[in-house]
Every structure is written in structure tokens, then in C-alpha cells.
Amino acid sequence: MFQIIKRQAVTTLQNSKTDFFYRTRLAALVHANVTTRNLSFKIPSIFKAVQQANKIDERFDELGKSPTKDKVQQVVDAVKDTPELLFQLNFFFYECRKLGITHENVDQRKRRWNYWPNIIFKLIPLNSAFWDTCYSLDKAQHQHRLTPFKLNDIGLLDPKNFPPDFIQQLATGKYNGIDFRNVIIFAFSRPRFTTPTTKNDETITK
Numbered sequence: 001m002f003q004i005i006k007r008q009a010v011t012t013l014q015n016s017k018t019d020f021f022y023r024t025r026l027a028a029l030v031h032a033n034v035t036t037r038n039l040s041f042k043i044p045s046i047f048k049a050v051q052q053a054n055k056i057d058e059r060f061d062e063l064g065k066s067p068t069k070d071k072v073q074q075v076v077d078a079v080k081d082t083p084e085l086l087f088q089l090n091f092f093f094y095e096c097r098k099l100g101i102t103h104e105n106v107d108q109r110k111r112r113w114n115y116w117p118n119i120i121f122k123l124i125p126l127n128s129a130f131w132d133t134c135y136s137l138d139k140a141q142h143q144h145r146l147t148p149f150k151l152n153d154i155g156l157l158d159p160k161n162f163p164p165d166f167i168q169q170l171a172t173g174k175y176n177g178i179d180f181r182n183v184i185i186f187a188f189s190r191p192r193f194t195t196p197t198t199k200n201d202e203t204i205t206k
Contacts, residue, residue: 071144072161078139083180085139088130089157090170090180094191095122096159101151103159103167109151119148127157168194 079085096102099118101109127146134140144156153160159167173181173193181193 068156068161071156075156076162076166078134080176081178082137082139083178083183084133085130085137086170086175086178086180087183087185088126088133090173091185091191092123092126092130092157093159093162093167093170095126096154099123101154101159103162103164106152106160111151116148119146123148123154127155130157 075089079089095118099112099115124146128143131140131143135143146155146157148154169175171191171194173179
């Protein structure tokens with residue numbers, strides 16, 4: 001019976017979302033001498049539990065310190081075959097464009113009169129929804145928050161961090177053969193998709 005409880009406790013310890021102090025107490029319980037008659041805690045076991053919890057926290061801290069380029073590539077890999085994520089990411093970029101937050105104008109960005117209303121009611125909810133979907137699909141370990149006070153770097157999903165051709169392709173509603181324009185979402189608005197430019201169009205223009 002205790003072995004089953006112990007396995008469940010270890011699973012809980014490995015979950016990064018479990019509260020630090022709860023994991024510490026749980027780890028101490030696992031390493032303690034548990035019998036049917038008495039429950040005794042050993043000081044060395046408690047210290048060992050604390051060290052184990054700290055190592056788990058350090059592991060996720062190190063993952064969070066990966067270079068932005070690597071994180072962005074992980075995002076691209078995560079969304080490339082999932083219509084819902086492609087739609088949500090493009091929706092985020094679309095709202096960024098409306099605020100003048102693009103890949104090209106990092107040094108010329110300015111806070112317009114509608115900056116904060118759109119940040120609060122659109123970009124922050126879109127960012128949260130994107131990461132919640134990633135987490136539910138087991139494509140991300142945690143959420144990345146926006147940094148709206150840093151206009152030149154609003155967070156990991158800042159368009160400046162992504163290749164321009166990737167953003168442009170998403171704007172068409174199609175990516176690598178996946179058409180995500182008709183994805184159903186619960187929102188009061190939807191992004192407008194652009195018409196992809198073909199070689200025939202370029203020939204006619206010339």
C-alpha cells in the first residue's frame with residue numbers, strides 16, 4: 001500500500017506546477033519512516049527532500065534561460081501541425097500589427113492612444129489563451145507572460161523574434177498546407193487574412 005502512495009507522491013513531485021512548500025512537505029513524508037503505528041520524521045530526510053525540491057526548481061529555471069532563438073524555434077515546431085495554435089498565434093500577430101508592433105519597426109515603436117486598452121483586452125488574453133492551449137496539448141511546460149511596459153520587447157511572442165516569412169505565411173491563413181482560417185474560437189472578432197502572392201500574380205503585375 002505504501003509503495004502505491006509513494007509512487008503517486010513522486011509523480012506529484014515531478015509536476016512543476018505543484019507548490020514548492022507542498023512539494024517539500026510531500027517529499028519529507030515520502031522519505032520519512034512510515035508505519036501503521038507511528039509517523040516519524042528524520043532531520044536528514046527533511047534536508048534531502050528540500051534539496052530534491054530545489055533541484056526540480058533549478059531544472060525549470062535553466063529551461064527558462066534558454067536563448068530566445070531556441071525558444072522561438074520550439075514555438076514554431078509546436079504550432080506547425082496544429083490549426084488551433086496556428087490560428088491563435090496569427091491572431092496575436094494580427095493584433096500586434098494593429099498597434100504598430102511588427103518585425104520591422106522595433107526602434108520606431110510608439111504607444112498609441114489605444115495601446116493599453118488593446119494590451120489589456122486583446123493581447124494579454126490572446127497570449128494567455130495561446131499558452132494555455134500549448135499546455136493542454138503538452139506542447140509547453142508553462143506560460144510566458146507579456147511585458148507591455150517594454151515596448152521594444154513585449155515578450156517571447158513579440159513579432160520581432162519570429163522570421164518575417166513565417167509571420168507573412170501565417171497571415172494568409174495557411175501554413176505548410178494546413179488551412180486554419182475556419183478554426184472556431186470564442187471571441188468577438190477574428191483576424192483578417194491576406195491573399196498570398198503567387199508567381200502568376202507577379203507576372204501579371206509586370
